Each structure stands twice: as structure tokens, then as C-alpha cells.
Amino acid sequence: MMNDLEAGKYSKRGVSSSKREVHDALEGLSRGLYPKAFCKVIPDVLTGERDYGLVMHADGAGTKSSLAYSYWKKTGDTGVWEGIAQDAIVMNLDDLLCVGITGNILLSSTIGRNKRLVPGEVIKAIIQGSMRFCEKMKAMGISLDLTGGETADVGDLVRTVIVDSTVCARIHRDKVIDNASIREGDLIVGLASFGKTSYEDAYNSGIGSNGLTSARHDVFDKRVARMFPESYDEGMPGDMAYCGTHDLTDIEPETGLTYGKLVLSPTRTYAPVIRAILESCPGRVHGMVHCTGGGQTKVLHFIDDLHVIKDNLFPAPAVFRRIQETSGTLWKEMYTVFNMGHRMELYVPPETAPVICSIASGFNLEAKVIGRVEAGKGRRVTIDSPYGTFTYDKNE
Amino acid sequence: MMNDLEAGKYSKRGVSSSKREVHDALEGLSRGLYPKAFCKVIPDVLTGERDYGLVMHADGAGTKSSLAYSYWKKTGDTGVWEGIAQDAIVMNLDDLLCVGITGNILLSSTIGRNKRLVPGEVIKAIIQGSMRFCEKMKAMGISLDLTGGETADVGDLVRTVIVDSTVCARIHRDKVIDNASIREGDLIVGLASFGKTSYEDAYNSGIGSNGLTSARHDVFDKRVARMFPESYDEGMPGDMAYCGTHDLTDIEPETGLTYGKLVLSPTRTYAPVIRAILESCPGRVHGMVHCTGGGQTKVLHFIDDLHVIKDNLFPAPAVFRRIQETSGTLWKEMYTVFNMGHRMELYVPPETAPVICSIASGFNLEAKVIGRVEAGKGRRVTIDSPYGTFTYDKNE
Numbered sequence: 001m002m003n004d005l006e007a008g009k010y011s012k013r014g015v016s017s018s019k020r021e022v023h024d025a026l027e028g029l030s031r032g033l034y035p036k037a038f039c040k041v042i043p044d045v046l047t048g049e050r051d052y053g054l055v056m057h058a059d060g061a062g063t064k065s066s067l068a069y070s071y072w073k074k075t076g077d078t079g080v081w082e083g084i085a086q087d088a089i090v091m092n093l094d095d096l097l098c099v100g101i102t103g104n105i106l107l108s109s110t111i112g113r114n115k116r117l118v119p120g121e122v123i124k125a126i127i128q129g130s131m132r133f134c135e136k137m138k139a140m141g142i143s144l145d146l147t148g149g150e151t152a153d154v155g156d157l158v159r160t161v162i163v164d165s166t167v168c169a170r171i172h173r174d175k176v177i178d179n180a181s182i183r184e185g186d187l188i189v190g191l192a193s194f195g196k197t198s199y200e201d202a203y204n205s206g207i208g209s210n211g212l213t214s215a216r217h218d219v220f221d222k223r224v225a226r227m228f229p230e231s232y233d234e235g236m237p238g239d240m241a242y243c244g245t246h247d248l249t250d251i252e253p254e255t256g257l258t259y260g261k262l263v264l265s266p267t268r269t270y271a272p273v274i275r276a277i278l279e280s281c282p283g284r285v286h287g288m289v290h291c292t293g294g295g296q297t298k299v300l301h302f303i304d305d306l307h308v309i310k311d312n313l314f315p316a317p318a319v320f321r322r323i324q325e326t327s328g329t330l331w332k333e334m335y336t337v338f339n340m341g342h343r344m345e346l347y348v349p350p351e352t353a354p355v356i357c358s359i360a361s362g363f364n365l366e367a368k369v370i371g372r373v374e375a376g377k378g379r380r381v382t383i384d385s386p387y388g389t390f391t392y393d394k395n396e
Numbered sequence: 397m398m399n400d401l402e403a404g405k406y407s408k409r410g411v412s413s414s415k416r417e418v419h420d421a422l423e424g425l426s427r428g429l430y431p432k433a434f435c436k437v438i439p440d441v442l443t444g445e446r447d448y449g450l451v452m453h454a455d456g457a458g459t460k461s462s463l464a465y466s467y468w469k470k471t472g473d474t475g476v477w478e479g480i481a482q483d484a485i486v487m488n489l490d491d492l493l494c495v496g497i498t499g500n501i502l503l504s505s506t507i508g509r510n511k512r513l514v515p516g517e518v519i520k521a522i523i524q525g526s527m528r529f530c531e532k533m534k535a536m537g538i539s540l541d542l543t544g545g546e547t548a549d550v551g552d553l554v555r556t557v558i559v560d561s562t563v564c565a566r567i568h569r570d571k572v573i574d575n576a577s578i579r580e581g582d583l584i585v586g587l588a589s590f591g592k593t594s595y596e597d598a599y600n601s602g603i604g605s606n607g608l609t610s611a612r613h614d615v616f617d618k619r620v621a622r623m624f625p626e627s628y629d630e631g632m633p634g635d636m637a638y639c640g641t642h643d644l645t646d647i648e649p650e651t652g653l654t655y656g657k658l659v660l661s662p663t664r665t666y667a668p669v670i671r672a673i674l675e676s677c678p679g680r681v682h683g684m685v686h687c688t689g690g691g692q693t694k695v696l697h698f699i700d701d702l703h704v705i706k707d708n709l710f711p712a713p714a715v716f717r718r719i720q721e722t723s724g725t726l727w728k729e730m731y732t733v734f735n736m737g738h739r740m741e742l743y744v745p746p747e748t749a750p751v752i753c754s755i756a757s758g759f760n761l762e763a764k765v766i767g768r769v770e771a772g773k774g775r776r777v778t779i780d781s782p783y784g785t786f787t788y789d790k791n792e
Contacts, residue, residue, distance in 0.1 A: 014511040014551035029527065029544065040544050045500055046566040047443055056504045056543040056564060063552045104441055108452045110506060110560045115410040116631055131425065147452040148425065148436050154558065155410035155629040156459045156609060162553045164506045164546070166562035168452060170442040213552060233551040235512055235626070 012240045014233060015213045033173070036180035036302050038098030038288060044170060053173050057095055060164030061087035064212045064264065069118070069160040070228040071260040074248050078125045083266035085109075085129030087209045088165040090267040091292065093137075093144065094344065096169055098288040100177040102275040103142055106168040107134065109149035113161040117230060123151055126163060140199060140272045159230045175278075179302035182287035182347045186373040188310065189356045190342030191270055192366035194317035199272055199363065203255065205265035205319040210292045211337040215263050215319075218327035219244040244326040254318040262319050270344045276359050277346070284355075287347035291339040297381050297392045299345070307376030311384035312369060314341030331387035342370060408636045410629060411609045429569070432576035432698050434494030434684060440566060449569050453491055456560030457483035460608045460660065465514070465556040466624040467656040470644050477518055478525030479662035481505075483605045484561040485529055486663040487688065489540065490740065492565055494684040496573040498671040499538055502564045503530065505545035509557040513626060519547055522559060536595060536668045555626050571674075575698035578683035578743045582769040584706065585752045586738030587666055588762035590713035595668055595759065599651065601661035601715040606688045607733040611659050611715075614723035615640040640722040650714040658715050666740045672755050673742070680751075683743035687735040693777050693788045695741070703772030707780035708765060710737030727783035738766060 032040035033053055044052035061068075061084045068080040089107060096105060109130055111123060130146055137144045149165075194206030207215065217232070217240060224231065225242040232241055248260035255262060278285065289299045299308050316324075320338050324331065334340060346356060353369050360367035379394035428436035429449055440448035457464075457480045464476040485503060492501060505526055507519060526542055533540045545561075590602030603611065613628070613636060620627065621638040628637055644656035651658060674681065685695045695704050712720075716734050720727065730736060742752060749765050756763035775790035 011511075015549045029523075029542065042502075042541065042543055045502070045539070045541055046564075054502065054543075056502045056562075058504045058506045058544075058546040058562065060506070060508075060546065060548060062548055063550050066552045106438075106441070106450065106452045106564060108454045108562050110454045110456070110562065112456075112508075112558055112560075114629060114631075115407075116629065127425075143441070145438065145441055146425065147438060147450075148454075150454040150456065150560070152456060152458055153411045153609075154459050155632070156462045156612070156627065157555055157558045159553055159555065159629075162508055162550065162558065164508070164560065166452075166454065166504050166506065168442075168502060168564040213549075216552070230631070231552065233510060233512065233555075235510075236551070 012237050013213050013217060014236065034176060034178040034180065037176065037178045038290065038302070039095050041099060041171070041176055051173055052170055053176060054168065054170050055096060055099060055101060056166065056168045057092050058164065058166040059091040059095065060162065061091070062209050062212050063216065064209050065161050065163050066231045067212065067216050067260065067264055070224055070231045071248050071264060073228060078121060080264050081122055081125035082129030082132065083264055084163050085126045086133050086266040088163045089130060089133055090269045091209050092165050092167040093269055093271055094290045096167060097271060097274040098177065098290050099171065100175045100278060101169045101171050102271060102278060104169055105144045107144055107146050108166045110164045110166070111149065111151040111161065112154045112158045113151065114155035114158050115153040116155055118161045122161065137271060141275060142271045177285055177288055179287040179289070182303055182306065182373060184306065184373055184375045186286055186347040187350050187353045187369045188308070188371040188373065189346045189348060189353050189367055190314060190370035191273065191344040191360055192314055193268060193339050193341060193343035195366055197268070197363050197365045200268065204268050205255065205262045206317040206339065206341065206343070207263055207265050207319050208267045208292065208339055208343050210295070214337055215323050217242055217244065218323055218329070219246055219259055219263060221245055221247065223247050246326070252318060252322060268343065273360055273363050273365055277356055280359060281352055281355055284352040285346055285348055289345050291343050291345060294336060295338050296335040296340055296383060300379050300381055300392065300394045303379050305376060305378065307374045308371065308381045309374060310371035310381065312371060313383070313385055314366070314370070316340050331385065332390040335383050335390060336392070345370065347373065408633050409609050409613060410632065430572060430574040430576065433572065433574045434686065434698070435491055437495060437567070437572055447569055448566055449572060450564065450566050451492060451495060451497060452562065452564045453488050454560065454562040455487040455491065456558065458605050458608050459612065460605050461557050461559050462627045463608065463612050463656065463660055466620055466627045467644050467660060469624060474517060474521045476660050477521035478528065479660055480559050481522045481525030482529050482662040484559045485526060486665045487605050488561050488563040489665055489667055490686045492563060493667060493670040494573065494686050495567065496571045496674060497565045497567050498667060498674060500565055501540045503540055503542050504562045506560045506562070507545070507547040507557065508550045508554045509547065510551035510554050511549040512551055514557045518557065533667060537671060538667045573681055573684055575683040575685070578699055578702065578769060580702065580769055580771045582682055582743040583746050583749045583765050584767040584769065585742045585744060585749050585763055586710060586766035587669065587740040587756055588710055589664060589735050589737060589739040591762055593664070593759050593761045596664065600664050601651065601658045602713040602735065602737065602739070603659055603661050603715050604663045604688065604735055604739050606691070610733060611719050613638055613640065614719055614725070615642055615655055615659060617641055617643065619643050648714060648718060664739065669756055669759050669761055673752055676755060677748055677751055680748040681742050681744055685741050687739050687741060690732060691734050692731040692736055692779060696775050696777055696788065696790045699775050701772060701774065703770045704767065704777045705770060706767035706777065708767060709779070709781060710762070710766070712736050727781065728786040731779050731786060732788070741766065743769065
């Protein structure tokens with residue numbers, strides 16, 4: 001899905017462009033009750049009730065915590081750790097939304113740190129950030145219970161700090177959203193990843209928690225490498241490490257934020273909005289895709305013999321344009337790594353699209369029809385953007 | 397609980413001797429329905445049924461994976477990764493046993509790797525090792541469902557590979573084992589951590605997954621540091637790193653195993669044995685302690701105004717004697733870091749002790765009364781060993 005040059009750059013930085021190796025290793029593990037659902041739903045083995053299913057799911061903040069570390073060391077701003085806590089939670093929570101789960105969620109966090117470099121105040125900021133995020137969600141009707149977790153001192157493994165979360169939830173099978181229902185004629189409503197919703201305190205750049213290894217090394221320059229060698233794998237070829245043009249505290253002119261804060265912007269949750277949508281439009285949402293790894297092509301995992309056409313995307317937010325400019329990454333590839341403007345998309349019948357846009361607007365969240373689904377042979381996504389028209393096939 | 401010199405050594409290696417910082421950060425987080433239970437049990441928010449509780453729990457293989465990495469690189473033996481999978485699972489599973497959970501467990505694994513150093517074959521060995529372990533448990537009546545998990549390429553955070561697991565289970569509140577029930581007059585039955593049970597394929601050294609940062613650096617010598625600098629934090633003071641006397645493949649004479657394999661011996665699960673005990677002796681087990689972080693003093697977290705006397709411990713297995721010899725660690729401290737011979741202890745009325753020993757014996761697992769509980773002021777553990785008599789108080 002990417003040209004050889006770029007695939008090489010990815011690989012040299014130690015990031016899989018596809019997760020083929022991992023998928024191979026998981027062969028033999030069942031795909032659950034709904035093989036095309038966004039998350040694996042298994043029978044409710046905890047109660048044995050046949051009408052229910054369970055989802056257990058894991059994800060984390062990835063290498064965004066390495067940037068948080070550098071920024072915190074340079075500026076003393078511990079607030080960035082609350083953002084990392086949110087990243088690790090939302091990467092799970094918003095995956096759950098895609099199968100229709102908007103509450104009764106158990107959350108556990110796993111933190112591995114290098115105690116020599118990451119003191120108790122950081123752990124405290126992460127854990128208390130997690131607690132505050134859960135409280136905020138609860139106040140908005142999303143019950144998310146932080147059950148606890150593990151903090152391990154593993155400096156021989158972890159250079160700075162790694163923050164992961166695992167969630168567990170139960171859902172009535174009648175309410176499961178299964179992407180197998182995505183069909184010809186559906187419109188695709190995208191929910192903006194950038195801006196400032198009614199439930200956020202500050203402008204969100206839209207970055208999320210994907211592509212952070214690329215974003216960090218493509219935006220920031222050697223000053224970060226020199227000042228914080230512990231923030232990256234020094235075994236990576238030198239020309240791949242921090243080959244951007246900015247320091248952490250340079251100001252990005254369009255947003256007025258430091259580049260550090262721009263790239264650290266916490267992953268927005270869509271939970272309150274999706275909860276309202278599912279309450280207002282029961283049974284109307286055919287599918288939902290959280291545009292994480294794979295970006296705007298992620299839907300390819302869930303379709304067969306359909307052609308997904310995205311020809312009315314949001315304008316790419318500043319953060320992604322800056323990453324593209326400093327790295328020279330091909331636009332075709334940008335859409336496969338980053339969300340580029342919407343991190344959640346709903347596949348719905350035409351008459352439901354305006355209802356969703358109106359609900360989102362009540363949260364001061366931009367939403368619009370960004371594309372449609374047509375019949376096709378195999379699996380294909382076409383992106384028609386100001387930067388060109390790009391086609392992606394599943395097995396390309 | 398340790399003298400200044402040793403506390404310094406711990407700290408220089410970046411490992412908390414106590415987890416005070418972490419406990420401080422968790423202040424404000426509820427301790428659950430049974431504050432003295434080994435794991436936090438919360439109300440069953442998934443179903444709302446008042447008779448049930450839920451446990452969600454996280455732990456991992458810790459820095460044992462760093463040793464597995466070095467051993468695998470040196471010998472090509474991928475079997476060590478199956479052991480790491482078992483370590484990450486059993487560190488959770490055997491914690492769950494302590495509250496009375498022996499089945500209907502959901503398992504998710506989180507692996508963070510440096511893709512430059514850790515190829516797909518390793519990930520495959522870990523995931524397939526997890527699957528095989530779950531199948532083995534199922535065949536013995538312990539239902540443990542691997543729901544999936546996350547494998548992330550995070551070379552900028554992780555030097556080699558980190559393997560964590562999270563579990564979730566549901567239990568009828570009548571069946572919860574609450575260490576608040578440990579009382580004066582109880583006998584303590586210890587279940588051996590070493591030997592070869594009927595459900596194991598090879599001799600188990602008893603090491604478990606605790607104290608591995610100490611064990612690795614105290615047993616192995618600079619040859620490991622030179623050959624595999626990626627296996628440890630080079631920011632650690634040089635005299636703290638690999639200051640032992642052995643290479644990975646040196647033979648330990650008493651066991652005939654390589655030192656690498658001796659220290660990599662996978663964490664034994666007691667699940668089949670505990671399941672049989674709880675079925676045979678319902679309501680008779682007052683408390684259970686998995687002797688992980690804190691070793692033989694771990695029970696101090698769960699008692700008040702009791703004196704736990706351990707005066708008939710198993711002889712220390714070879715692995716712990718070798719660690720002590722090469723490191724010169726004080727024996728008093730050895731008992732706070734390592735299990736020293738039994739990794740599970742049950743607090744029971746005197747008449748129940750022989751029943752437990754007899755059940756264990758059916759699994760070819762050594763078990764014996766290792767001590768007793770007396771009334772006391774505050775919380776105290778006394779260990780009467782061939783190496784001296786040691787007293788530990790909670791706030792020492």
C-alpha cells in the first residue's frame with residue numbers, strides 16, 4: 001500500500017506498515033461471533049447468557065509517551081501526562097463504540113517505566129489523569145470504571161515509560177453493530193478529529209495516537225535527539241531519527257500551539273456523541289470505523305465486494321499538513337497512516353446522515369457526509385482529495 | 397525492610413523495593429468490596445447482579461523477557477518465549493486463585509516490541525505459547541479464554557520486548573476468599589515452587605517472575621552486557637549491571653541446567669491444585685497469598701494484629717542459593733524478594749492442612765505446614781530459617 005521508499009523508511013524505524021506478522025501469529029485464534037465486527041465479540045462466558053456477548057480489548061498510547069517525556073523534561077509541564085492517560089483509554093473506548101458499546105466498561109491500565117528517569121509524580125499524573133477522564137465520562141453518561149492496574153519498574157526493558165489500557169464490556173447481541181452490514185448505498189458520515197467540542201477544554205489538533213513514530217521523527221529535529229537520547233531507539237539509522245525541522249517549543253503559526261503540544265494533543269473521544277446517536281437512531285447505523293492504524297483505509301478490513309468512495313473529506317488539519325511538509329511523505333501514504341481530519345466514520349442509510357450531523361453539531365463537533373459506498377469487485381477505497389485521487393485495494 | 401546498602405542497590409537498578417509511590421498515586425481509588433482480599437473485587441457492574449463480583453487484574457513477565465531475549469539470541473532456542481507467555485499469564489491467574497477464582501477467566505495480552513530486534517517468529521512463539529497454555533488449563537478444568545490482545549511496534553520505548561497480560565473474571569460473592577479471615581490458630585500450608593508436578597514437562601526451578609532484575613544482574617556477568625547491551629538499561633551504574641559470575645550457558649551443577657534456563661524456568665501455576673482444594677474443602681480456606689513482590693513477607697499487606705510465624709519453610713531451591721551466593725545479598729532480604737521455595741500459601745484451620753497436603757501430593761506437588769498464625773500487636777512476620785531468624789514488621 002506504500003511505495004518502496006516509504007515502506008523502507010517505516011521499516012527502518014521499526015514500525016510495521018501492515019500488521020501481517022501479527023495477524024499470522026494470531027492464526028487459529030477465533031474471530032468471534034461477528035467476524036467483520038470492529039472488535040472481537042465473544043459469547044458471554046462470564047454469565048453463560050446466550051443473548052449477550054463480551055468484548056475484551058487492549059491498546060495504548062504507543063510512542064506518544066516518548067514525546068510526552070521529552071516535552072515534560074523540557075518544559076516541566078506535567079499536564080501532558082494526563083493527555084497520555086486519555087490517549088491510552090480512548091484508543092480502547094472508541095474502538096468499543098464501533099461495536100455499539102457506550103457504557104458498563106471496565107478499564108485496567110498497565111504502565112511500565114524506567115524508574116531512573118520517570119519519577120512518582122509522572123505515574124501519579126497518569127493514574128490521576130485516568131481517574132479524572134473516567135469521572136468526566138461518567139458525568140456524561142458513559143460508565144467507565146477504572147478497576148486498577150499494574151505499574152512495573154522495568155528499566156531494563158523500557159527506555160522511558162509505556163502506557164497501555166485494557167477494557168472489558170458486555171453487550172446485548174441485539175445491539176451489536178457489525179460492519180458486515182455496511183452495504184451499497186450507505187453514506188459515510190465523518191466526525192471531525194480536530195476543533196473544540198463542547199466537552200473539551202482546548203483546541204484538539206486531531207492527531208490521535210497513530211503514526212506517532214512517523215510524526216515525531218518527521219516533525220522534530222536533531223535537537224530532540226541530542227537533548228533526549230532516551231526518547232528513541234538509537235539503533236535506528238541516524239537519517240531516520242528526528243529528521244524534521246522543529247524544536248519541541250517552536251510555535252506552529254496556524255494554531256499558535258507549540259509543535260510539541262500540537263503533536264501531543266490528546267486523542268478525542270467520540271463516546272458522548274456516539275451514545276446520543278445510538279439512542280436517537282437505534283438500528284440505523286450499519287457500521288462504524290475508528291480510523292486508527294490504516295487511517296482512512298482502515299475500512300478495507302471489514303468489507304467484501306464494495307467500493308468505498310471518499311470524495312468530500314474534511315480539509316486536512318494543520319498538524320497533518322505540517323507533518324506532510326516537513327517529511328515530504330506522499331499524500332497517498334498520509335491517508336493510510338493518519339486520520340487526516342476525521343477519526344470516526346459511520347455507515348448509514350441516506351436519511352440517517354442529517355440526523356447524525358445534527359446530533360454532532362449539538363456537541364459542537366463538525367460532522368458531514370464524506371463519502372458513499374458503491375457495489376464493487378473485491379475491496380476498494382478511493383480517496384478524492386485536493387492532493388490527488390488515490391485508490392487502495394485490500395491486497396495491493 | 398532492607399538495609400541501606402541493599403536499598404541503594406535496588407534503587408540504582410531502577411526497581412522499587414516497596415511500591416509506595418505507586419500506592420500513593422492510587423490514593424482515592426477504592427479498594428473494592430473486600431479491602432483485605434488479595435485482588436480487588438468490585439460489584440458486578442456488567443450484569444448488575446448483587447450476588448456477584450468482578451475482578452479485573454493486570455501483571456506481566458517483567459524483565460524476565462530481557463533474559464529470554466539474550467538466551468534466545470545466544471542459543472536460538474525459541475522455547476523460552478513460550479515460558480514468557482506462561483509467566484505473563486500465571487502472574488495473573490495465580491493472583492486470581494487467591495480470591496477463589498479458578499475458572500471463567502478472560503485473558504488479553506499486550507506485547508510491545510522493538511521490531512528491529514524482535515522478529516515475527518518471537519511474537520508468534522509468545523502468542524502460540526499463550527494459546528497452548530490456555531488449552532492445557534482448559535483440559536484440566538480451568539477455563540481461561542484468550543480473547544486476543546495488542547502487539548505494538550514501539551522501538552522508541554521498548555529496548556527488546558515487554559509482555560503483559562490482563563484478566564477479567566466473575567465470582568459469586570459467597571465464594572470469595574478474603575484474607576481478612578486469616579486468624580489466630582490458622583496453620584499455613586506452603587505449596588512448593590520447585591520440582592516437577594504431574595502437569596509439568598520439566599523440572600521447575602521455582603523462580604517465578606519476581607526479583608528478575610536482581611536475579612539477572614546478580615547471576616550473570618559482563619559477557620552478557622557486552623554481547624547484548626540492548627538487554628539492560630545502560631544508564632544504570634556500571635557496577636550494578638551484570639555483576640554476577642556466570643554466562644548464560646554455564647551449567648548449574650546441582651540441577652544440570654544452564655544458568656539461563658534455571659532463571660528462565662516458567663512460573664508454575666497452582667490452578668489445577670487450588671481448584672481441587674477449593675472443591676474438596678469449601679469454606680475451609682481462610683486466606684491465600686501468592687508470594688510475588690514482597691516474597692515471604694507479602695502477607696503483611698493483608699493482616700492486622702497478627703503474628704505470622706514461618707519456621708518450617710522448604711529448603712531454599714538451588715536457584716535462590718545461587719543468587720544469594722553470587723550476589724552476597726543478605727538472607728533477610730532474600731526472603732523479601734524471592735519466594736525461596738513456596739510461591740503459594742494457604743491459611744487454614746489445623747484439621748484442613750493434611751487434606752490440602754494430600755491433594756497436592758496427588759499432583760506430585762510438595763506441600764507442607766510451613767508455619768502458623770498467632771495473635772500479636774500490629775503486623776509481623778517471623779522467619780526462622782537455617783540462615784537465621786528474621787523479623788519483619790509492616791512499617792519497618
